Amino acid sequence: MSGNIIEVRGLRTQFGRHVVHDGLDLDLRQGEILGVVGGSGTGKSVLLRTIVGLNRPTAGTVRVFGQDVGALAGPAREALERRWGVMFQGGALFSSLTVRENVEVPLRAVPGLAPEARRGLAELKVSMAGLPWSANDKYPSDLSGGMRKRAGLARALALDPEILFLDEPTAGLDPIGADAFDRLIVELRDALDLSVFLVTHDLDTLHACCDRIAVLAENKVLVSGTMAEMLRVDHPWVHEYFHGPRARAAMATGRAKE
Amino acid sequence: MASLPADPKLSAAVSDGALLLAGEFTVWTLGQLPPEAGAAYRLELSGLTRIDTAAAWYLVGRERQGAQLDGLTGAQARLLDTVRQALPQPDAETAAPAGWRRMLEQTGRRMAAALLFLREIAEYLGRFLAALARGIRHPGDFRFTSLVYHCQETGLRAVPIVALMSFLIGIVLAFQGAVQLRQFGAEVFVIDLIAISILRELGILLTAIIVAGRTASALTASIGSMKMNEEIDAMRTLGLDPDMVLILPRVLALIITLPILGLIANIAGLVGGALMSWIELGISPSMFRYRLLADTSVDHVIVGLSKAPVFALIIGVIGCHAGMKVGKDAESLGAETSRAVVNAIFAVIVADALFSIFFSEVGL
Numbered sequence: 001m002s003g004n005i006i007e008v009r010g011l012r013t014q015f016g017r018h019v020v021h022d023g024l025d026l027d028l029r030q031g032e033i034l035g036v037v038g039g040s041g042t043g044k045s046v047l048l049r050t051i052v053g054l055n056r057p058t059a060g061t062v063r064v065f066g067q068d069v070g071a072l073a074g075p076a077r078e079a080l081e082r083r084w085g086v087m088f089q090g091g092a093l094f095s096s097l098t099v100r101e102n103v104e105v106p107l108r109a110v111p112g113l114a115p116e117a118r119r120g121l122a123e124l125k126v127s128m129a130g131l132p133w134s135a136n137d138k139y140p141s142d143l144s145g146g147m148r149k150r151a152g153l154a155r156a157l158a159l160d161p162e163i164l165f166l167d168e169p170t171a172g173l174d175p176i177g178a179d180a181f182d183r184l185i186v187e188l189r190d191a192l193d194l195s196v197f198l199v200t201h202d203l204d205t206l207h208a209c210c211d212r213i214a215v216l217a218e219n220k221v222l223v224s225g226t227m228a229e230m231l232r233v234d235h236p237w238v239h240e241y242f243h244g245p246r247a248r249a250a251m252a253t254g255r256a257k258e
Numbered sequence: 259m260a261s262l263p264a265d266p267k268l269s270a271a272v273s274d275g276a277l278l279l280a281g282e283f284t285v286w287t288l289g290q291l292p293p294e295a296g297a298a299y300r301l302e303l304s305g306l307t308r309i310d311t312a313a314a315w316y317l318v319g320r321e322r323q324g325a326q327l328d329g330l331t332g333a334q335a336r337l338l339d340t341v342r343q344a345l346p347q348p349d350a351e352t353a354a355p356a357g358w359r360r361m362l363e364q365t366g367r368r369m370a371a372a373l374l375f376l377r378e379i380a381e382y383l384g385r386f387l388a389a390l391a392r393g394i395r396h397p398g399d400f401r402f403t404s405l406v407y408h409c410q411e412t413g414l415r416a417v418p419i420v421a422l423m424s425f426l427i428g429i430v431l432a433f434q435g436a437v438q439l440r441q442f443g444a445e446v447f448v449i450d451l452i453a454i455s456i457l458r459e460l461g462i463l464l465t466a467i468i469v470a471g472r473t474a475s476a477l478t479a480s481i482g483s484m485k486m487n488e489e490i491d492a493m494r495t496l497g498l499d500p501d502m503v504l505i506l507p508r509v510l511a512l513i514i515t516l517p518i519l520g521l522i523a524n525i526a527g528l529v530g531g532a533l534m535s536w537i538e539l540g541i542s543p544s545m546f547r548y549r550l551l552a553d554t555s556v557d558h559v560i561v562g563l564s565k566a567p568v569f570a571l572i573i574g575v576i577g578c579h580a581g582m583k584v585g586k587d588a589e590s591l592g593a594e595t596s597r598a599v600v601n602a603i604f605a606v607i608v609a610d611a612l613f614s615i616f617f618s619e620v621g622l
Binding site for chain 2: 096110112124192
């Protein structure tokens with residue numbers, strides 16, 4: 001359970017004159033669920049996009065499995081991309097394909113995989129993401145927001161990635177749905193030996209799943225550590241975040257569950 | 259840690275009905291199984307260094323067929339358990355009717371859909387008329403600014419394309435007519451040919467087709483994107499009637515501007531025809547004007563322009579209806595937009611044919 005599989009060092013991201021990150025360092029360790037929190041506009045999603053290579057950093061390095069993401073190209077890059085799965089905020093499903101076909105898309109890249117096997121595997125992933133059988137043949141427009149996120153998760157899991165990136169997995173879900181999603185993430189991590197990079201606003205999610213928390217503020221990772229460590233930080237924003245009325249409520253339910 | 263799964267190795271061998279697997283058994287190597295692997299009743303797995311859910315799915319499937327799995331480590335067995343629990347239970351599917359019955363069913367469904375479409379068009383026509391009546395009774399509810407804006411969008415902005423199209427049609431008619439009529443020495447009748455065909459049919463029909471392409475798609479896209487965004491639902495909750503706010507000004511703007519556009523098309527067509535007659539046949543503009551006024555009844559203009567409001571109503575109602583039918587995804591917006599254009603053009607041509615029959619029956 002040791003070793004960093006993602007290492008971000010000295011990251012600087014800039015759009016025009018707007019600096020989002022400056023001198024940002026972050027680690028994701030093997031097998032952990034890391035929760036990335038921060039106020040709106042602090043660049044949580046931008047950080048995720050930079051790590052998976054959708055944004056090019058202005059300076060600094062992003063190393064995943066010890067390889068510099070920015071320096072890779074061609075087959076090496078593709079091979080790396082197969083080792084992670086990304087779930088975007090709204091699911092980002094292809095709207096002209098059914099849920100099963102969406103999950104089959106990454107599986108189509110596998111050479112020699114028979115169509116029946118592809119179909120069976122897609123159905124397995126849909127089921128693992130907690131969707132009923134009937135969801136297989138539905139189009140994304142027929143699904144609720146929560147189901148769309150689950151379908152997006154199923155697609156992210158299609159190739160058995162080692163790292164799972166989740167962007168606001170519980171945003172817009174009702175508390176029961178969000179709770180179920182939290183448990184699903186932990187279960188999948190335990191069953192599939194995943195490392196999870198989770199961007200969230202949801203304090204309940206932080207309590208329920210995250211092993212470690214990284215707080216983004218002032219253009220960098222201000223602090224990172226366990227929940228207990230977060231509670232002792234006396235930076236005003238961090239203190240407000242983890243000691244506000246919502247945080248206390250989340251903590252109370254977290255204790256009640258244990 | 260830094261090894262990439264780019265070239266995973268799986269060795270598989272079948273001996274005495276047992277399948278020996280060693281190496282990495284993952285989604286990438288699932289396709290490398292030998293064809294005779296399906297017949298093995300015992301799977302020896304102690305050589306596997308790594309398995310993933312795809313391999314577990316295969317193994318669980320084989321286990322269900324009665325094969326025996328040997329040599330899994332504890333972690334691998336746990337993964338198999340996870341997959342076993344997650345294995346989807348197919349719902350009982352209703353058997354689809356086969357052969358001619360399916361064809362019959364599809365035909366029936368299409369017919370029902372077509373009839374439903376006509377019913378909905380009638381409903382939207384009714385909603386427009388009801389909104390119009392309400393607008394007349396309560397002028398305060400009427401959106402005058404919106405009407406002016408849509409008159410500008412559908413009318414003024416369409417003038418250049420409509421005028422150019424009609425001008426070119428006039429030229430084509432004059433040119434083709436001249437070639438044919440010259441054989442009989444009846445070149446001078448080219449004026450009647452141009453005047454009657456443009457004033458009675460082509461001017462307004464082609465204008466309506468252009469407007470159907472331009473405006474029906476714009477109506478569907480604008481109303482449809484509002485529908486996608488739940489703006490229409492928001493309007494309803496705020497006590498605004500979408501019929502009054504959206505449909506009435508748009509359709510009314512079309513009804514007002516299409517006759518004007520038709521008139522512009524008529525004039526441009528005659529100008530084009532006169533120009534070509536002058537160049538090709540040497541009929542001077544004053545001669546053209548003289549014969550036009552002497553020979554061509556004003557009935558032709560009346561017949562032509564009387565069709566315009568009906569065409570406008572058809573285009574507007576079909577466009578608005580398609581916009582309201584847009585669902586929550588962008589795909590349906592595109593599909594409805596193209597359907598609106600096709601339906602509007604088709605309906606305009608059908609209406610024109612009906613008008614032709616009607617006018618010839620009443621003798622106009």
